[in-house]
């Protein structure tokens with residue numbers, strides 16, 4: 001039945017239309033190694049309101065917020081530029097002709113309404129930005145505004161991938177290579193406003209957050225309609241992705257970027273949409289195995305870039321480890337529901353993702369998953385704090401706080 005429903009939905013997407021989110025990552029049931037809970041400063045609060053924008057030129061950081069989320073002293077980086085998919089999209093797809101959108105309730109239910117984020121509230125990027133002392137990032141799709149965009153811009157687009165073809169069945173999306181072109185446009189606009197020397201000096205101090213690859217599996221390799229599996233073994237496909245990713249990251253380096261946060265893929269086989277497909281309701285180990293070569297090759301590639309590109313500082317966020325920790329220690333972190341979406345239909349609430357005006361679960365802070373593909377806001381805030389403060393198991397070789405201070 002589950003397979004049949006999914007088949008029908010997929011067929012609808014190809015013929016007429018369908019509201020389907022795109023996907024991402026999750027926890028692992030595998031207790032092969034058992035992480036201890038992270039030793040981050042405890043907090044259950046929401047991301048606080050961003051600090052007021054200052055009126056100084058770009059390198060000046062905004063004042064630190066006075067929120068309950070632990071916030072370091074005033075920003076040590078001038079700006080944060082973000083590239084990625086639906087895990088961090090905050091509105092770019094709202095403007096596209098795309099079936100991968102989150103511009104309807106109950107998305108955003110805990111922050112006063114839908115924003116385009118694929119969550120009930122915030123994303124991991126929002127939390128990291130706040131911990132850096134920066135205001136919430138505007139989406140690239142907003143009209144250029146130097147007052148907000150000098151603190152950074154979010155270029156992420158749901159359904160986008162490292163490969164341009166990825167996510168084509170959602171129709172419009174902004175692949176990573178086009179997100180980089182959009183960053184170049186921002187550079188031109190910033191330079192127009194405050195001169196090339198000032199921008200050139202600031203960019204190496206900024207942080208570049210890049211989280212790609214999820215859709216190259218979920219909305220390409222795994223989907224028969226792309227015929228990718230006929231051409232590539234999992235190993236060969238991971239090589240293709242990492243080769244392309246390396247060229248794209250090097251392009252950002254050539255544009256002046258020096259401080260990079262790169263995220264790995266989590267346990268994709270454990271998200272509610274995958275749980276709904278396995279006969280026992282457990283993780284799809286074949287999917288987990290399929291994405292693993294990407295993570296290991298990506299990590300190796302990044303560490304090589306640290307050696308080969310002068311002055312570059314790349315760090316790798318081990319999403320797999322973080323989700324293992326959260327899953328293993330979910331009670332310590334306050335999560336009681338770990339195997340189904342808060343908003344969604346069918347088995348594990350993972351067969352059909354969160355539909356417009358669907359009534360979500362009430363205790364959202366106790367769920368790991370918000371919909372069939374994405375974590376809840378509570379998990380995103382936790383992930384952000386883990387990556388910011390914790391040891392090399394979470395963020396390798398250093399954490400985000402240390403990267404910011406370089």
Ligand SMILES: *[C@@H]1O[C@H](CO)[C@@H](O)[C@H](O)[C@H]1NC(C)=O
Nearest residue numbers: 033034035036391392393394
């Ligand atoms: C990482 O995790 C392992 C196993 O849980 C632990 O022994 C180690 O101390 C942790 N920290 C670092 C920095 O590796």
Ligand SMILES: *[C@@H]1O[C@H](CO)[C@@H](O)[C@H](O)[C@H]1NC(C)=O
Nearest residue numbers: 145146147191192193194195
């Ligand atoms: C830069 O932008 C600010 C704020 O919008 C504006 O007041 C100023 O005139 C602009 N400067 C230039 C040189 O375009």
